[in-house]
Amino acid sequence: xxxxxxxxxxxxxxxxxxxxxxxxxxxRETVHAILDEAYVCHLGFVRDGAPVVLPTLFxxxxxxxxxxxxxxxxxxxxxxxxxxxxxxxxTVTHVDGLVLAKSAFHHSLNYRSVVVHGTAYEVTDxxxxxxxxxxxVDQVVPGRSADSRPADAxxxxxxxxxxxxxxxxxxxxxxxGPNDDAGDLDLPYWSGVVPVARTYGTPVPADxxxxxxxxxxxxxxx
Amino acid sequence: xxxxxxxxxxxxxxxxxxxxxxxxxxxRETVHAILDEAYVCHLGFVRDGAPVVLPTLFxxxxxxxxxxxxxxxxxxxxxxxxxxxxxxxxTVTHVDGLVLAKSAFHHSLNYRSVVVHGTAYEVTDxxxxxxxxxxxVDQVVPGRSADSRPADAxxxxxxxxxxxxxxxxxxxxxxxGPNDDAGDLDLPYWSGVVPVARTYGTPVPADxxxxxxxxxxxxxxx
Numbered sequence: 333x334x335x336x337x338x339x340x341x342x343x344x345x346x347x348x349x350x351x352x353x354x355x356x357x358x359x360r361e362t363v364h365a366i367l368d369e370a371y372v373c374h375l376g377f378v379r380d381g382a383p384v385v386l387p388t389l390f391x392x393x394x395x396x397x398x399x400x401x402x403x404x405x406x407x408x409x410x411x412x413x414x415x416x417x418x419x420x421x422x423t424v425t426h427v428d429g430l431v432l433a434k435s436a437f438h439h440s441l442n443y444r445s446v447v448v449h450g451t452a453y454e455v456t457d458x459x460x461x462x463x464x465x466x467x468x469v470d471q472v473v474p475g476r477s478a479d480s481r482p483a484d485a486x487x488x489x490x491x492x493x494x495x496x497x498x499x500x501x502x503x504x505x506x507x508x509g510p511n512d513d514a515g516d517l518d519l520p521y522w523s524g525v526v527p528v529a530r531t532y533g534t535p536v537p538a539d540x541x542x543x544x545x546x547x548x549x550x551x552x553x554x
Numbered sequence: 555x556x557x558x559x560x561x562x563x564x565x566x567x568x569x570x571x572x573x574x575x576x577x578x579x580x581x582r583e584t585v586h587a588i589l590d591e592a593y594v595c596h597l598g599f600v601r602d603g604a605p606v607v608l609p610t611l612f613x614x615x616x617x618x619x620x621x622x623x624x625x626x627x628x629x630x631x632x633x634x635x636x637x638x639x640x641x642x643x644x645t646v647t648h649v650d651g652l653v654l655a656k657s658a659f660h661h662s663l664n665y666r667s668v669v670v671h672g673t674a675y676e677v678t679d680x681x682x683x684x685x686x687x688x689x690x691v692d693q694v695v696p697g698r699s700a701d702s703r704p705a706d707a708x709x710x711x712x713x714x715x716x717x718x719x720x721x722x723x724x725x726x727x728x729x730x731g732p733n734d735d736a737g738d739l740d741l742p743y744w745s746g747v748v749p750v751a752r753t754y755g756t757p758v759p760a761d762x763x764x765x766x767x768x769x770x771x772x773x774x775x776x
Binding site: 346350351372374375376377378379381382383384385386387389402404405406419420421422423425427430432433434435436437439441443445447449465466469472473476477479480481482483484487491509510512516517518519520521522523524525526527528529530531532533534535536537538539540541542545546547548551554 | 568572573594596597598599600601603604605606607608609611624626627628641642643644645647649652654655656657658659661663665667669671687688691694695698699701702703704705706709713731732734738739740741742743744745746747748749750751752753754755756757758759760761762763764767768769770773776
């Protein structure tokens with residue numbers, strides 16, 4: 333018997349913020365929800381001693397994040413070359429609101445973010461690679477991988493996949509209105525929150541798409 | 555006389571991608587436009603040999619990015635302590651569309667991103683610090699810094715500001731529809747682009763905001 337998965341990630345020195353600790357969350361449910369609403373992450377790694385941060389797609393499967401790329405792309409090559417793996421930091425951020433306070437100092441954002449520290453490893457198992465690529469497509473549009481042509485052998489050979497287990501993980505969340513100082517409340521400036529959201533427009537069919545192919549229902553769900 | 559600023563950033567080994575080079579841009583006009591549409595960046599730095607990526611606000615003033623934080627926050631402390639400065643990578647990403655191809659392999663995003671490599675230095679000059687904090691507020695809501703209470707001496711003392719000059723910089727842009735293989739075009743899957751945008755909702759006044767304070771015009775401009 334294996335022990336049940338704890339409901340929360342264990343905080344570490346790297347995942348406990350030095351300030352605003354009340355904004356930190358470690359429960360898996362919160363972390364998964366923030367990750368699953370996203371499909372772009374910012375992947376950080378170190379090259380020649382300097383940090384590199386690149387935006388890239390990811391897919392979550394259980395307690396693992398998958399990232400893919402060309403076998404020629406630098407971080408993926410380095411994850412494959414490096415033994416034992418490539419130290420990475422993967423960060424996902426949603427902006428939910430602009431927080432305008434009476435004072436410039438208390439201006440802020442409402443946001444939800446997840447930061448994952450760990451080591452990325454190249455995935456070499458053929459089944460896991462295929463599953464990861466489906467997950468990457470479905471992270472963007474749930475249901476899409478089953479409604480497209482799967483990768484053929486040549487495409488699989490051109491694609492590198494790395495995995496990062498969710499172990500050293502934290503979320504950070506800010507919600508609510510401005511935290512103005514009591515002495516500022518009578519100042520004549522507007523204060524409050526401007527909601528921010530990601531929205532999807534009407535799908536635009538590709539040039540030459542056969543007219544008989546209707547817009548799929550899974551796009552309406554976005 | 556100083557030489558006129560070149561229209562483009564000089565490509566370097568770090569800013570020339572190993573693939574999709576046709577998506578790379580180096581002209582300042584394109585880079586500035588991508589930066590100015592954003593206010594959240596992902597700041598990468600190295601701590602104990604491992605990468606760290608944190609979302610944070612930034613402001614652009616000419617050829618400089620400013621980032622601020624509590625004097626207690628780790629990266630800002632480290633930028634102040636480290637001589638000569640803290641190596642960083644600052645990345646800004648806009649997602650413009652989901653690109654759904656006939657093949658899973660050719661799925662992609664339309665996006666615009668900027669990656670800045672360099673060294674961040676703590677700003678100690680009082681005037682530059684104040685200007686930078688105004689820029690940070692105005693990056694989020696243009697015109698807002700003049701319509702809020704400026705930081706007082708205590709707030710200034712609690713705030714660290716770092717600067718990163720725009721020198722080693724590249725943008726990357728993908729636009730347009732899916733790049734399907736010719737042999738896939740007759741497959742029965744929908745293909746095309748789902749537009750993605752950041753949108754702003756109706757401003758929500760703070761609890762207790764005096765009813766006489768109207769929503770400012772600069773919020774309507776968002």
